[in-house]
Amino acid sequence: MSPTARQRRRGPRRVLSEDEVLDAAQSLLDQGGTEAVSVRGIANAVGLAPNAIYTYFSSKAALMEALAERLLGQVDHGVLAARDQPWRHRAEAFALELRAHLTAHPGAVELIMGSRLNGPHALVLNEMLLDLFAEAGLDPDTAARSAYVLAVYILGAMAREVAGLRDTSSEPSEQRRVAARLQTLAETPTDRYPRTAAADTIADRISTEQYLWGLHRVLDGITAAGGAAESGT
Amino acid sequence: MSPTARQRRRGPRRVLSEDEVLDAAQSLLDQGGTEAVSVRGIANAVGLAPNAIYTYFSSKAALMEALAERLLGQVDHGVLAARDQPWRHRAEAFALELRAHLTAHPGAVELIMGSRLNGPHALVLNEMLLDLFAEAGLDPDTAARSAYVLAVYILGAMAREVAGLRDTSSEPSEQRRVAARLQTLAETPTDRYPRTAAADTIADRISTEQYLWGLHRVLDGITAAGGAAESGT
DNA sequence: ACCTGAACACCGTTCAAGT
DNA sequence: ACCTGAACACCGTTCAAGT
Numbered sequence: 215m216s217p218t219a220r221q222r223r224r225g226p227r228r229v230l231s232e233d234e235v236l237d238a239a240q241s242l243l244d245q246g247g248t249e250a251v252s253v254r255g256i257a258n259a260v261g262l263a264p265n266a267i268y269t270y271f272s273s274k275a276a277l278m279e280a281l282a283e284r285l286l287g288q289v290d291h292g293v294l295a296a297r298d299q300p301w302r303h304r305a306e307a308f309a310l311e312l313r314a315h316l317t318a319h320p321g322a323v324e325l326i327m328g329s330r331l332n333g334p335h336a337l338v339l340n341e342m343l344l345d346l347f348a349e350a351g352l353d354p355d356t357a358a359r360s361a362y363v364l365a366v367y368i369l370g371a372m373a374r375e376v377a378g379l380r381d382t383s384s385e386p387s388e389q390r391r392v393a394a395r396l397q398t399l400a401e402t403p404t405d406r407y408p409r410t411a412a413a414d415t416i417a418d419r420i421s422t423e424q425y426l427w428g429l430h431r432v433l434d435g436i437t438a439a440g441g442a443a444e445s446g447t
Numbered sequence: 448m449s450p451t452a453r454q455r456r457r458g459p460r461r462v463l464s465e466d467e468v469l470d471a472a473q474s475l476l477d478q479g480g481t482e483a484v485s486v487r488g489i490a491n492a493v494g495l496a497p498n499a500i501y502t503y504f505s506s507k508a509a510l511m512e513a514l515a516e517r518l519l520g521q522v523d524h525g526v527l528a529a530r531d532q533p534w535r536h537r538a539e540a541f542a543l544e545l546r547a548h549l550t551a552h553p554g555a556v557e558l559i560m561g562s563r564l565n566g567p568h569a570l571v572l573n574e575m576l577l578d579l580f581a582e583a584g585l586d587p588d589t590a591a592r593s594a595y596v597l598a599v600y601i602l603g604a605m606a607r608e609v610a611g612l613r614d615t616s617s618e619p620s621e622q623r624r625v626a627a628r629l630q631t632l633a634e635t636p637t638d639r640y641p642r643t644a645a646a647d648t649i650a651d652r653i654s655t656e657q658y659l660w661g662l663h664r665v666l667d668g669i670t671a672a673g674g675a676a677e678s679g680t
Numbered sequence: 681a682c683c684t685g686a687a688c689a690c691c692g693t694t695c696a697a698g699t
Numbered sequence: 700a701c702c703t704g705a706a707c708a709c710c711g712t713t714c715a716a717g718t
Contacts (some may be wrong), residue, residue, distance in 0.1 A: 230681065253711060263684050265712075274711065327560065327606050330613055362607075363661035364602075371601020373560050374595075380563055428596035434671050435664030461701065486692060496703050507692065642687075684717070691710055698703070 228269075230260055232280070235270045239281050243321040248307040251278070251321075278304050279333075282325040287335035289315045294342045301350040302433060309429050313375075318377045327373050340365070360436045366430045369423055411422075461502075463493055465513070468503045472514050476554040484511070484554075512566075515558040520568035522548045527575045534583040535666060542601050542662050543655075546608075553609045560606050585673040593669045600665045604658055614619070 216358035238323050242251045257264040271277035293299075293307035316323050329336075340361060347357035471492035475484045486507050490497040504510035519574075526540035549556050562569075573594060580590035 252709085254709085264710095265685090265714090266683050268712075269682060328557065328610055328613070330610060331607075359657060359660050360664075362657060363664055366603040366607055366661060367596075367600055367665075370599040371605065373603065373606060374564075374599055377561055377563060380561070424592060424595060427592050428599060431593075431596055431668030431672055432600075432665055433668070434546065435666070435668030438667050438671065439664055489691085497691095498704090499702050501693075502701060529681090549698085682718085684715105686714090686716105688713080689711095692708095695705090695709080697705105699701085699712105 216338055230262070230270065232270050233284075235260060235267065235277070236281050236284055240279060240285070240319070240322075243281070243325070247321040248324050253277075269407075278325060279329060282322070282329040283333035283335050285315075285319060285322040286326060286339065287341075288334070291339060291342055292440070294339075294346060297349070301346050303344060305364065305433060306426065306429060309364075309425070312368055313372060313422075313425060315373065316372045320379060323369075323372045327369060347440075350437075350440070352436075356436075356440040360440065361434065363432060367428060371428060375421070375425075378408045457483070463495070463503065464594060465503050466517075468493060468500065468510070469514050469517055473518070474551075476514070476558070477552055480554040481557050482496060486510075496601060511558060515555070515562040516566035516568050518548075518552060518555040519559060519564070519566070519572065522572075524572060524575055527572075527579060530582070534579050538597065538666060539659065539662060542597075542658075545604060546655075546658060547602055549605045550608065552611060554671075556602075556605045556609045560602060580669075580673075585669075589669075589673040593673065596665060596669065600661060604661060608654070608658075 235256060239251055241259065242255050245420050253267050254264045256277075267277070271280065289312050291308065291311075293311055294304055296304055296307075299307075312339045316326070331340075343361035343364060344354075344357050347360045348354065348359075352360060471489045474492065475478055475488050486500050487497045489510075490500050500510070504513065522545050524541065524544075526544055527537055529537060529540075532540075549559070557668060564573075576594035576597060577587075577590050580589070580593045583590075585593060
């Protein structure tokens, strides 16, 4: 599953793909957050000397940019394109899908938030949001503004959510317990401890409820301003 | 202006305040962003050995947390507390004030976004937002949700804005020009180049307009949901 | 063209020692 | 209690050299 050291055939032939390098980077990111991603760590994971990484990416910054772009490309946007569904339903499904993907890769949030979001995947997503709001009956200008506001809300909410999960590491009294709890939950099989699993699900549902409440307020505001066609959730 | 090396009276007496250490950190942050803030750089700026910093803060992470808190405390929240003004006007004024402060310290955004926001200054701000929405006629639960959504929008918008200003450093074709432009603008006296200054002001106003448009949509959505009392902008 | 070893100029943090 | 010098285990990146 995780890319480990491979037999190094020495020689000029390119032995790795860019994606394999990004796989290693993403694995480090998922395990220890942004600060755990190092050029030397990636090199070690793929079995190359550190400086060989610069054959694939011109700098660590370029690598991280590519990683952010790829992570954005991994979110399933099929729900956004489903034209048989009412636009509001699609917006909500997409917001939930993006949240699910990013909370599964918490380190990715910081990366995506700091990125310019002008890569191909980001542009595709923006295009789909423009389409969505156009179908909702908004004129192009209002649709563009609305897409921006929606993106700000979704990404901002994700950033606040993962910031709340942060370690702090010095004061074990507060959030440390939550992290420890999550760790425990990740290790306890759901079917053996139904109560614990249920409590966790409830906690998550509360957070999801707050997220969706805000999303609905944003969509309400957009609808009222742009004269968008109303449609059920 | 910037804290430079001071005469070091050697001995056990504490010669610096925590604030002086944070001053140095903030200066580095403003000049070169988060990655320019190093324990050794701070130590050099205040004229201490690097490890002496650990007398003031237990770790770099704790230092950065304190810095984020202090930066949040620097935003003028008088506009939020002005009870003679309609609540919507206060919300807008506060949003603009916070934006002005954070765009003046772009590096601070990443710091604040990554912080838990549970320090005293953050709690004060949250409390004031709760008051604001209570005065707007919302019940406590809705006020709390609304404060969260408003914070997410404001901080999210700031994060997107500073991410757009990022360097990229490798491809000078795109945003590099904007950065260069801003640099040029910062160096050209406004009164000598009125056209250039006007163009910049217009560009900023467009951005401000988008920011406020989104803010109004969010407030509209909240108002509609919570049955808040309407008041003119 | 791709990869390596070695080196450069950095990091955050710890430790024993001085005052 | 506060500060220092020295050290440890790291960084990202560059360079000359090998295939």
